[in-house]
Amino acid sequence: MPKLSIIIPCYFNEANIPVTMQALVANEARFPAEVTFEYVLVDDASGDGTVAALHTFQRQYPERVKVVELAANVGSYNAIVAGMAYATGDCNVIITADLQDPPELMAAMYAYWQQGFPLVIGNRQDRQEGAVSVLLAKLFHSLMRRFALRNIPPGGFDYVLFDRQVREQVVRLQERNSNVFYLMTWLGYPYVNLPYSRRRREIGTSRWTLSKKVKLFLDSFLSFSFFPIRAISVTGICLGAVALLYGLYLVALRLSGTAQPAGWTMLMVVLLFVSAFQMMALGIIGEYVWRGLDAARNRPLYVVKAVREPE
Structure with missing residues (x-):
């Protein structure tokens, strides 16, 4: 039976966890009956009650939930790599803990994986966010497509489903100061692109500050472009x-x-x-x-x- 590992980096998501995890469990009904699930939840040294919320969810589903606690805050991308290192599924998906990415798209992504695509990208075609954030995001991804990675889809992405082979390659590389999602496309595997609209965050406040966005731009651009x-x-x-x-x-x-x-x-x-x-x-x-x-x-x-x- 194929196993799907759902990797979720968590940082100050105490209020999000109960809602997000129940939505993901309910989303399992959209998959074929033979699919089994593994949840790999990575706490990136949150300073609130995120860990306690993760442990509560694990007690509800003890047979398929794995909680990885990091000693220090290392950023969401390194936390994702940690989750990939502990995942054991035949295929894997990365989704944020704030429900801005639609869980229902995951079943369509899994169907493409069954057809033989090692990488399936959920591509943000629209964002329910502020005008400045949308403009900066479009500028960032257009520069990446123009001067760094020409094979990435327009609009950006951080919602992906990928094969075990892709996961093992990324974990083996242990690339630092980089962009784990762009690294997957850099590997050269064929992929299919599924457009969707990114939702507005309903619970909590984003910790994705301007300084972190600037660092991400520098890391991404300098990692893949001369x-x-x-x-x-x-x-x-x-x-x-x-x-x-x-x-x-x-x-x-x-x-x-x-x-x-x-x-x-x-x-x-x-x-x-x-x-x-x-x-x-x-x-x-x-x-x-x-x-x-x-x-x-x-x-x-x-x-x-x-x-x-x-x-």
Whole structure:
């Protein structure tokens, strides 16, 4: 019998857990009768009663619920990798704990997996969110498609169903400062894309702050694109060419005896522009160097404090 592992990262979701888990259990009726379920719930060191809520759900369904408690907050993507490491299903699905992604789409995703697709992506075509959040999300994913991964669907995604083979590859890579969802498409497996509308969050407040969004953008872009480094090289060549041409122009004026332009203002503008470019270039290179250092240290992505296995 095929087993479906449902991996859910949890962070300050105390109020969401009872509602979300009952919705997921009710959603099991949409699957074929032979499918068995495993819930892998990963607490990312929440500071509220999330762990207690997870334990309550496990007591209700002790035979199929696994609770993984992390020692420190490592971010939702590393928490997802931890859940993947403890999942045992033939196929797996990642869904958030706030019910913004529709559980009912999961059955259609499973049907495509049965047809042989190792990766099924739930693609956000619409968002019931603020205009600024929607605009930033569209900009982020359009930049990723244009300069990093051309094979990702437009609109972004973090609701996926994937085969055991994909799970094992991602866990083996242990990629740090990256995007686990984009990593699945980078592996090159064929996938099918199912569009859906992302719902507005009804319970609790999102912890997905602006600083976390900026970090995600940098991690995703720098992990899968060499465009920033190439842009520095091209800009440096262009600035060098302009400097050479301007130098030749000044030499020509000198040789012809023409008065050279008084250039205090121009000199300062050029100096400030080149200095700003150099600092920006150093910052971009520093981001790449820091990620290389972080990978070389080979520290674990997460530390597990406790695991409560199914009974």
